[in-house]
Amino acid sequence: MNLHEYQAREIFARYGIPVPPGEVATTPAEAEAVARRLGGRVVVKAQVHAGGRGKAGGVKRAPTPADARAAAERILGMTIKGLTVRRVLVSRAAEIAHEAYLGIVIDRRQQAPVVMACAQGGIDIEEVAARAPERILRETVDPRYGLLPHQASRLAYRLYGDAPRARAAAEIAQKLYRTFLESGASLVEINPLVTTPQGELQAIDAKMVIDDNELVRRPELQALRDVEGEDPGEVEAREAGLSYIRLDGDVGCCVNGAGLAMATMDLIQYYGGRPANFLDIGGSSRPEKVIAALSIITRDPSVKSILFNIFGGITRCDDVANGIVAATRESKLPVPITIRLTGTNEDEAVRILESAGFAAMTDMDAAVRKAVELAPAQPQAG
Amino acid sequence: MNLHEYQAREIFARYGIPVPPGEVATTPAEAEAVARRLGGRVVVKAQVHAGGRGKAGGVKRAPTPADARAAAERILGMTIKGLTVRRVLVSRAAEIAHEAYLGIVIDRRQQAPVVMACAQGGIDIEEVAARAPERILRETVDPRYGLLPHQASRLAYRLYGDAPRARAAAEIAQKLYRTFLESGASLVEINPLVTTPQGELQAIDAKMVIDDNELVRRPELQALRDVEGEDPGEVEAREAGLSYIRLDGDVGCCVNGAGLAMATMDLIQYYGGRPANFLDIGGSSRPEKVIAALSIITRDPSVKSILFNIFGGITRCDDVANGIVAATRESKLPVPITIRLTGTNEDEAVRILESAGFAAMTDMDAAVRKAVELAPAQPQAG
């Protein structure tokens, strides 16, 4: 789960990481009031779960409260990568002498958290990693020991030549590690970590991603989820225990298992179609899940053809068939459906579907090809 | 540092380990008042840093508050292994259906904490360990992981056949481990861990030893030290940064280094004498330490002869010599002194001592022999 910048900086501050003062606002008037409270120059920043906010015009400097209001007016309601901006962060503008990067992620290969720093900050760190990996400084953490003081210090002395800044940076790295660990994060980032002309360090942007598996035992973080800022289909899916991501195509699909779901999407493309979504109903096959899945798919107006691809293992094909029949009993489907089922209780499923007037297929390629054919060809359709 | 039972049980209770209600009392009237508050039968227990309190008459059951008063009257002021009882714990008497042992210590060989349990409790666990070690159940803790739930559970199921008690015991073991870890203990013990006729578990006696090296960072535990309950010489020594243990003999000794101090005591015995103390002035040789050491030794009335044995390495012999001269300038020593010094600045030390009227030797055997001779032979003297 991604946190918004304003949420992440609040958590950072709780752990003692220096962040410039700021508050979130949902209206231009609020933004102006916050700017007045803060005094001095501020920055108004769109709070959306999308990268490249700056380039999209979602970040504006405002020398006066009136400017802050005007900036908020322009930013609130703006759409960045398909997401509507509903909140802005109004934060005191920092004076910047130097920008660095500090972050912590899990290194899958070393099976350890890695603290990373880079003397260039405020930039696209992925690009640095790909182009000039030697510029990224690393400390691998033994998860049984945590980030040891000398590791934080070593990283900090490599990042900054002077002892005062190195000491401050080492302390921030230690606090950032505690934030990471105690929040169950899979990523925390300060980008940029700014040095002011007075030589002080400040975390100007804050990013946190929480491991979804940690949320069960961290209701206080779960509560930070911004459902308004998400696709409503994805919210509904999560509540129904499904995994759903909306895409640009027109063939809506419902599959059991993430790998098979991705392979199904790939096969739709292989046969010239475009998947409208990723949807994994998971291992269980309770009919309610199937009903929820169908409701989410059919609500997407770009879906022109629906494909079920079920490989029955633990999932029982007859359960899925019953779900489809139940979901379509009350309201007829607005678009054609292609159903492929094979494996556990396949025969029973076919019987259930056929007696409800559905055809059932058992071959994946054939089913995908048919579902693609049923979506009317649209050059560049969305 | 040893804690008293009443201190340890308070810490146990803070960690959620069930202990019967009770309070400490310093007078018989207080003991009676506590017994009245608690209601029902109580136990009155001497609070001294000595084992075998029960055998020495330091633990008495009291069915009524008046009995508690009477028991406290007999116990307070009593001497157990040379220590005067100044406090009693008045605790509600538990009904006992079964007694077990539960403890945690550091296993030096495995370099790990070991949680130990024994289905026989309230007994001398060292004796069981020596005589029937197979009766002690063990779980070795990986210090990087702590006592894992399954380890506590495994120990508990081996200790008790029934699931309800095993679950309760596993929980107590986990809490005891947290107590151990967070207190910087080198030993924690519940002996006995009692099962009441209702099937509930209670910690009836509580023992904790804190690693002295942990006290610097744990002032709240340091504050629990009962200086009144200790030998005044040992208290003074600790405050002066010396390591001192009073013994039964008459040759008082002052040595630098624990190993050499023990070897010196052994050599006193080898030559027919009896050491009056262990005293290690440590690596530094500031004259104040020497002055404090001499004051502690001479205050012990059983000391008939004093021996200094200094091997100068980091310790400088001239510093020690200066300390001896300074300490004896104001008050003459009541008993003869034998001084052996060798190593760093030995010549200078000899000069200092001789000009102050002391003889100085360099051979350890010769010095010990002489110090023993100077203590008048006393058959079985104390």
Place this chain on the structure above:
Amino acid sequence: MPILIDRDTRVVVQGITGRDGSFHARQMLAYGTKVVAGVVPGKGDERFDGAVPVFNTVAEAVEATGADTSVVYVPAAFAPDALYEAADSGIRLIVGITEGIPVLEMLKVVRYVRERGARLVGPNCPGLLSPGRSKVGIIPAQIAAPGNVGVVSRSGTLTYEIVWQLTRAGIGQSTCIGIGGDPIAGTTFVDCLEAFEADPETDAVVLIGEIGGTDEQEAAEVMRARMSKPAVAFIAGQTAPPGRRMGHAGAIVTGSAGTAAEKIAAVQAAGVPVAARPSDVVGLVREVCAAR
């Protein structure tokens, strides 16, 4: 010889009385797997389905039954401790089926298990199936047939799909192993490839990958440099939106975004053919075996 499990594998089921544990214990028993014990704290002395003894602890189960392999169906909140317990009770192979274990927990678990000389497969994995010999986990038995192709995969149903197509085409499997899709896994593609390479009854390997991480790139390196046996791959997620699954974090560490395209390129560069569709796997297996 199949890898990791065989006819003699003696299995203890941790969480045998739970919903998933009981269902799959029965499936394993029906397949002929030697399920010798179950573990559920507090249910020691019971018998599962009147036949399999249940113990309070894995240590007891191992002592009483000689179990050497454990399969864990314990809910996520208790699963790490179940994995720790298996590792320090003398179990040599631990199969973690449970999904939803936090990554930060798993970082500690994998080290603990490794230090104690055990192997963990999973978590969040379907387990292992050596057709005709033993099944430990949840892979449906009816989709597989004995043979000489090793299958290793990060996914569940996609594996079943491909195994089923192999079986229908008359291509049996030596062992099918699902290593799980979590970012931190006890067993990697590389471990499995090495085991298949060493297994005299495996003639070729099918590797089923997906987006995220760089496991497939590491596997490609092993297939290129250290494997004599032919391999075929399929990699899912060409149409997956970038940045969704550990995309950003992974990319900072490795400089790779973990896309299917990168993985396919790496595997092909190692001389291993990559199937465009799951249904192309059968044909490629036939080709690489014939070319041998």
Place this chain on the structure above:
Amino acid sequence: MPILIDRDTRVVVQGITGRDGSFHARQMLAYGTKVVAGVVPGKGDERFDGAVPVFNTVAEAVEATGADTSVVYVPAAFAPDALYEAADSGIRLIVGITEGIPVLEMLKVVRYVRERGARLVGPNCPGLLSPGRSKVGIIPAQIAAPGNVGVVSRSGTLTYEIVWQLTRAGIGQSTCIGIGGDPIAGTTFVDCLEAFEADPETDAVVLIGEIGGTDEQEAAEVMRARMSKPAVAFIAGQTAPPGRRMGHAGAIVTGSAGTAAEKIAAVQAAGVPVAARPSDVVGLVREVCAAR
């Protein structure tokens, strides 16, 4: 060849500007030890006594100077981190002089150091002296002389006493090593005995033990079963009151109270003579060497 250190040993001093660190760094330099670097965070770019470069981190010191050995004089509160740092900066031998480190910290440190392939001597130890070659720690140089007797001890000044008597009697030493008196130590008697056994320049070993723990009993077992070279022991603490030093706790774990009497009996049972007085060590060394 002396054990663990030699003329080529390149030493970094952690805490070189502190009271103890600076004094002993000078002593080591005067002895001819290759003190190539010091480490004090925040004092990088300085030079100690105008000669030894000081670095902010051990990693930098190792990279710039090729240091392979570290000696730690850092105060107890910061010493564990200094030990961790040495271990993960490529140092192979770490000598921990600092006293007062909590046992619970050391339990974690010893595992960390071991996993990273380094050896820790100490903490709370006087270090090592290979007479005429190198000195790492605080053993006074003037008490020792080159020769073929290895000395290993848990104590400080008692070691000096015995080494000095050996030297005065014309018996030189290959290496004198003080492993420290703390309950948890990185290097044990057994480790040192094995090293002396393997060292062609050591002909006999003097072991100096004391009460507490069972290290001497374990050493006795090694001297009996795995050592061809003769040994002599002295064990201090026969008159020490029982139950004072880890007496109770140790006894519960091991069933042994760690008394001198138990240790002496164990060592004698291994065929190793135990000196009644420190001054008897010289004679016994002569005897065992002559009998060889």
